[in-house]
Amino acid sequence: MDGDKPSGRDSVDRNVSRRTFVKAAGGAGVAMGLAGCYGDGGDSDGTTVSIGMGTTSIENVKEAMPDLLHENGVDDDITIDWSEQNEASGEQRDQYIQLLQAEEGSPDLMMVDNGWANILINRGMLANVTETLSDDVVETIESEYFGPFSDTVRGQDGDLYGVPVFPDFATMMYNKEYAREAGYTDEDFETWSTEPMTWSEWADLVQEITEASDAEYGFTTQWDIYVGTSCCTWNEVMTSFGGAYFGGRDNLFGPVGDRPVTIDEPEFIEGLRMMYTFATDEEDELTHDDYPVGLADPDIIQYTENSALSPFLQGEAAFHRNWPYAFIEAEGGDYEAFPEGEGSIGSMPIPYAVEQGEGNQPGTGGSNSAQGGWHIALNPYTDNTDAAVQVMEAMTQEDFMLGMMEAQGWLPPKPSMFESEAATDPEQVGVVGNHMDTLRVVGQNAMPRPSTSVWSTQSTTIAEQVNRAVAGEKTPEAAAADLQSAIEDIEDSA
């Protein structure tokens, strides 16, 4: 056989004999084997507690949080460490699911979004903290915390599977200087802070302020194809028009497949039509007669939270819808439009179209904010349960809450604190203290986001259709009809 004959080239090129090769391969194998035997995956220190959190969030809290935890009861020999997770909430959930399915013991604690905490709870992936925390702490959470917010980390057995850390409520922010240029005063700002306007009143106000100021646009918000649109911005508009995805507030958490889908409804289409009108340049057959055109930055259809915040911070937009972290970002001294310490950012509840309780779907109508916020959950596979529980319990201390409010704008999960002297004093808690009146009103009208096993699929579908409608790529009627059918299919397939 030709192949078995050494060719001339092979003979010349074979500088290493087979004997040498066998020796070398054997030696390398032994060396690698030894390396494998002696290799160590790292030794864990029993007094280090790792907290899983988004990378940017870690950057923001890593200075303040460890000190606050130690000042509020965590032993000094316990070191706080960080486990970097994807900043995007949905990606973070997926990372946790994979870690917990692999029964990884790290991170010991995980920050979990209230929008998907119950997905992990229903899969049995989180430790029951009602059984783990001290009775006093559990009693405090049960009796003093925001009930609806705590419910988003509760299992079907009624027990808690995490400690509520901070709720988040969206507000409509505005540039006070621009409003002053239109003739408005502090007295008006005080009224606006607690008394919600209708969308029509608000739109007229925005138009007036935009025309009187240097603002290029009336407002910015998030309307990209992502969960932030379906869970929050569109959910708020739809609810304020009396609409709901699943027949009202009671069906937000299921039962999947046995609840009505109420998307192809007049209130849903009306809300979409209003948003299209705000985002388009000129009137056409799709615009809503009750609202002015061109109020919004036309690029909102590609904005997420941060990209929507940017034009507001640059002074290009007069109004902006966002979470409380934006107060700190705006008044951090980095932006000319919001000089540090001058309180030049105002806030008001999200406007509404129909009065509360008068919506077509039960429990809808009125000003409302999507319920945001995060809990801290205990990894059931951790080897550091005692230390991790100390950290969780420290997070229930009011001084910790005030400290994080100042450092990061995290709102306290206790409603009573919203009226406390400490939490409303900007000197003590920073700029968020200026907005506690608004946040209290908004917190009373928070709308939990739908949270079921199929929500992640549904949320993308909803975001895509409402984005296309507001971009003018399809009519609100067509978007609602297509969405109705798509969401019904998902419900039926579950």
Add this chain to the structure above:
Amino acid sequence: MSGDETGFERETRRSGPLVRVTRWLENLGETTFAYLLLIPLLLILSAIALYPLLRTFEFSLFTDWFSQGPPEFVGIDHYVNLFTGAADSQLAGSVTFLPDITVNGEFPFVHAAGIYRSALVVTLLFAFVSVFFETIIGFGQALILDKEYRGRRWVRAAIIIPWAIPVVIQGIIFFLMFHPSAGFMTDWLAPYGIVAARNTLNDPTSAFLIITIGDIWKTTAFMALLILAGLQSIDRNLYDVAKVAGATRWQQFRYITFPLVLPALGIAILFRMVGALRVYGLIDSVSTCTTVPSLSCMVVETFNTHRGLSSAIAFVTAAIIAIAVSGIIYQQYKEGSI
């Protein structure tokens, strides 16, 4: 005494197990020895490629292997649902697996709608378009790099730089170029109708174009390097003979360069086709899987919600890659390249 010891040691060296193995190795034929050396590689490949592939197929026959409770065996339901459209509701947004195909009397009789919503069509379209342009441009770059001229090393570095950039960084570059907050390209291209003036990165056609161009920009260098390796292995004497025989430049290319570089070209296309059929990172960093749905995107999007379906899509993707690779290898075999 000592003579006996020496004789014993020699006997031991000649008949020990190591000696026997070495002798056996020395007596093996070249082909057999080559296969023997390949065994560890085949074992490793089996462990890291074949086993996961078979496990993926196994997962695809169940509802959700990792959920609480025992997984429910559903046979080939996921595959049937994929190809009948029943699984479309579980994919991201309005994405479908296959396009809407209708057959009627109007020319060309078979009509496909929603091709940019179909994960299968988008994947194949992306792979063929990007690999086609990468091959053409890469060939041109390789021909330039194959010449001797001043500053060749700088040209080579310039061509390779895009390939060295991590895919996410490259994705962010293209994302920013077209994002309304920071970008400038939309304003330049939209007036000519090349991309949508609004919602550019959420527009399926525009986003597909941007991602395809991004991939061509990045990966053409890879093609160029592989083709260059083929070009440099061509015996230069052949060109001298051709010149003496009066061959034009085109004839030199047609009858010397192209046939001799074809094996390297085939390998380059093979590698790129495999990579292009698995595209995910660029899509995720420039746009979204809802806007530009690739098969890998659908695997990732359904991984934590419908793991059985996700496994079925992954297996179908692997099968498509296997078919494409087999086609290229068969073509090379026919041409005698392998």
